[in-house]
Amino acid sequence: MSQEKFPVDVEKDAIRADSYAEGAVPGESFEYGSSMYAKLQRLAGKFHVEQRGIERVPEDERDDTSLLNVGTMWLSANMVVSSFAIGLLAQKLFFLGFVDAILVCLFFNLIGVVPVCYFSTFGPRFGLRQMVLSRFWFGWYGVKLIAVFNVLACIGWSSVNSIVGAQLINAVNNDVPGFAGIIIIAICTLFVTFFGYKVVHAYEFWSWIPTFIVFLIILGEFAHSGAFVNIPMGVGTSELGSVLSFGSVVYGFATGWTSYAADYTVYQPRTQSRWKVFLAVWLGLMIPLLFTEFLGIAIMTATTLNDGNNRYMDGYNASGTGGLLAAVLLPPLGTFGKFCLVVLALSIIANNCPNIYSVALTMQVLGRGTQRVPRFVWTALGTAVYIAIAIPGYSHFEEVLENFMNFIGYWLAIYEGIAFADHFLYKRSMSAYEPAAYDQPRKLPPGMAAIFAFCCGIAGMVTGMSQVWFVGPIALHAGEAPYGGDVGFELGFAFAFASYAVARHFELRVFGR
Numbered sequence: 108m109s110q111e112k113f114p115v116d117v118e119k120d121a122i123r124a125d126s127y128a129e130g131a132v133p134g135e136s137f138e139y140g141s142s143m144y145a146k147l148q149r150l151a152g153k154f155h156v157e158q159r160g161i162e163r164v165p166e167d168e169r170d171d172t173s174l175l176n177v178g179t180m181w182l183s184a185n186m187v188v189s190s191f192a193i194g195l196l197a198q199k200l201f202f203l204g205f206v207d208a209i210l211v212c213l214f215f216n217l218i219g220v221v222p223v224c225y226f227s228t229f230g231p232r233f234g235l236r237q238m239v240l241s242r243f244w245f246g247w248y249g250v251k252l253i254a255v256f257n258v259l260a261c262i263g264w265s266s267v268n269s270i271v272g273a274q275l276i277n278a279v280n281n282d283v284p285g286f287a288g289i290i291i292i293a294i295c296t297l298f299v300t301f302f303g304y305k306v307v308h309a310y311e312f313w314s315w316i317p318t319f320i321v322f323l324i325i326l327g328e329f330a331h332s333g334a335f336v337n338i339p340m341g342v343g344t345s346e347l348g349s350v351l352s353f354g355s356v357v358y359g360f361a362t363g364w365t366s367y368a369a370d371y372t373v374y375q376p377r378t379q380s381r382w383k384v385f386l387a388v389w390l391g392l393m394i395p396l397l398f399t400e401f402l403g404i405a406i407m408t409a410t411t412l413n414d415g416n417n418r419y420m421d422g423y424n425a426s427g428t429g430g431l432l433a434a435v436l437l438p439p440l441g442t443f444g445k446f447c448l449v450v451l452a453l454s455i456i457a458n459n460c461p462n463i464y465s466v467a468l469t470m471q472v473l474g475r476g477t478q479r480v481p482r483f484v485w486t487a488l489g490t491a492v493y494i495a496i497a498i499p500g501y502s503h504f505e506e507v508l509e510n511f512m513n514f515i516g517y518w519l520a521i522y523e524g525i526a527f528a529d530h531f532l533y534k535r536s537m538s539a540y541e542p543a544a545y546d547q548p549r550k551l552p553p554g555m556a557a558i559f560a561f562c563c564g565i566a567g568m569v570t571g572m573s574q575v576w577f578v579g580p581i582a583l584h585a586g587e588a589p590y591g592g593d594v595g596f597e598l599g600f601a602f603a604f605a606s607y608a609v610a611r612h613f614e615l616r617v618f619g620r
Contacts (some may be wrong), residue, residue: 118140147481157303160482161471163545164234164373171374174387176308177227180371181364181391183315183457186322188275189268190396192226192428192460194403198411201349204338208353208404215354216396219361219516223368224388227315228381230372237369237465238472241522243540244529246554252561254472256518257366261466262489263515264363265459266497269293272455273501274429279424279445279452285501289453289494296459297490298465301483304374307460315395318454321447326402329435334409334419347435351592352573358596359516361396365523367465380480430603463489517572521564522602525557532608533615556614558609569604571595 273288
């Protein structure tokens with residue numbers, strides 16, 4: 108990989124007068140116009156805030172040649188306490204043993220990251236954000252449905268992540284209530300994302316380092332404690348159901364970046380190797396996901412100790428993920444352990460940056476009106492919304508996390524099924540795309556086939572989902588009653604892929620596009 112660090116040269120984000128009329132009042136350049144949009148954009152330029160929204164990045168402005176920026180973007184975003192929290196669910200919610208939980212984590216992560224890696228390669232080729240690229244599969248109007256789901260995903264991820272960080276802060280100091288920790292994390296995230304793409308990349312380039320060091324300290328202290336318990340594998344239909352259900356959660360977390368994968372490679376040059384981008388993203392995802400989730404699986408086994416005074420279980424019951432980590436660090440390290448917990452809490456910023464940066468771009472895809480609102484305004488509004496959601500959800504984290512992870516995995520599997528079916532069965536190569544038509548509805552697919560396939564994917568998802576509030580008929584037979592085994596994302600993908608493959612054939616014959 109290239110060793111060149113991403114330069115924080117925000118001056119190059121100054122936008123040409125004729126390049127962004129699409130987001131402004133028709134015919135008006137924001138450098139000279141009198142609309143509110145133009146005035147806000149000029150004000151942003153004075154503070155070196157990124158002004159570009161979902162407009163295509165011109166080839167002569169794609170000046171980020173460093174593959175390290177591609178990899179570290181995802182390395183930092185996943186080397187966080189939220190990833191660690193996923194590992195805790197293996198034993199807590201699904202009653203898996205150690206080895207089977209590790210294997211589930213490995214294989215479902217391998218599946219989940221592939222779409223993120225693949226769609227990241229589209230950014231350099233076209234200079235378009237992921238939701239804008241989705242117009243070539245879902246059409247001008249169909250993509251709005253996907254955008255709504257993506258907004259929910261971005262806001263939901265941010266809410267869940269900030270809850271984890273607030274738990275850590277509360278574990279350090281019980282006098283700091285959950286809502287205060289959430290607000291601290293949200294404001295810090297807003298500060299980074301407000302300035303835009305290059306500042307986000309610059310932050311992510313370094314932020315994984317202190318977090319990784321703290322996780323190594325946690326690993327060392329836990330190994331020294333001798334509290335690890337090698338919980339044996341289960342057997343039979345109950346084990347099958349637990350494996351499938353935990354796998355769905357792991358997959359949902361890993362593939363959760365798919366809907367904005369290309370957002371973070373649009374400044375890579377068109378000539379950048381697609382294989383190198385794919386590999387950089389793959390390493391940036393797999394290394395932190397496996398490391399943190401494996402660590403979470405291992406430490407959670409300590410809560411099963413029957414020694415009459417289990418500080419790990421007490422800590423987890425008192426303050427969730429933060430309490431468990433405090434039980435590992437505070438007894439042996441004292442004040443330094445508290446410092447480590449604060450570092451982990453602040454790692455949430457790196458995890459939330461992609462969500463809050465991309466939610467603004469997704470809002471602009473919803474219509475011409477929302478595109479006339481500058482990106483940084485949507486960033487601020489998105490922050491306010493997820494704060495309002497996270498604060499009341501603080502005391503119900505486990506339930507929120509499990510249900511939300513499954514929801515993300517479900518809809519993204521359907522999205523991936525449609526996108527892969529179109530790309531591999533119909534377009535078949537990058538040359539089949541016409542990137543200049545990204546904002547021309549009459550040159551894009553009608554979107555009927557994609558919407559039909561999305562509905563079919565939902566039908567498949569419903570038959571295979573396994574939640575406390577509903578268990579599909581196929582899921583019921585995939586494990587032990589009453590919850591069976593969750594195969595919602597697998598069936599959602601299969602139904603969407605197959606139905607799109609058929610429906611798109613007829614759509615092309617009727618509309619020719």
